[in-house]
Amino acid sequence: RKEVEQDPGPFNVPEGATVAFNCTYSNSASQSFFWYRQDCRKEPKLLMSVYSSGNEDGRFTAQLNRASQYISLLIRDSKLSDSATYLCVVNSRAGNMLTFGGGTRLMVKP
């Protein structure tokens, strides 16, 4: 089993739709979780950290389920500009070591 797994997609959704991605992780001792967004040929950019209580930033909501070892990202009212690859990142190893999931590609269409 991979340390961090994501459905690669692509998820093709119309503008205005709500879309959710899940990410599973194998190390139950993981403490830090993040979602990054990466546009084609650009660097990954931090979208949001994921906290135990869940957190929201505008149209984006992140949740953590420790019992089932997954995190989720919900995007409401999708915009064309949300089209990107979303990377789940977990500190699944000792020290300052973050492990990336394979990424989920989202395409929002008019």
Place this chain on the structure above:
Amino acid sequence: DTEVTQTPKHLVMGMTNKKSLKCEQHMGHRAMYWYKQKAKKPPELMFVYSYEKLSINESVPSRFSPECPNSSLLNLHLHALQPEDSALYLCASSQLGQGDEKLFFGSGTQLSVL
């Protein structure tokens, strides 16, 4: 705008060339990283420096040689690369300490080895 600056943005080199990638950050981060990313794949960790000391080398071939001259700078020296080394090379920095390890990436160097 990224607070981690990488140069050059693009690099084309032959297999016998020697070149260097440079990275600079002024956020006071004490951890710096080199990642390699191929198309449609996630970034793969190559090296980690903590407090200017190499703490992690993910079994990277010796034709890649990292250097951390001070807490703000990170270099990656390239020598005798192979065409399969063509990729996007990303530098990142972070604080040290659990919960603070979110990465801030530079815009990357797109490397082509001919």
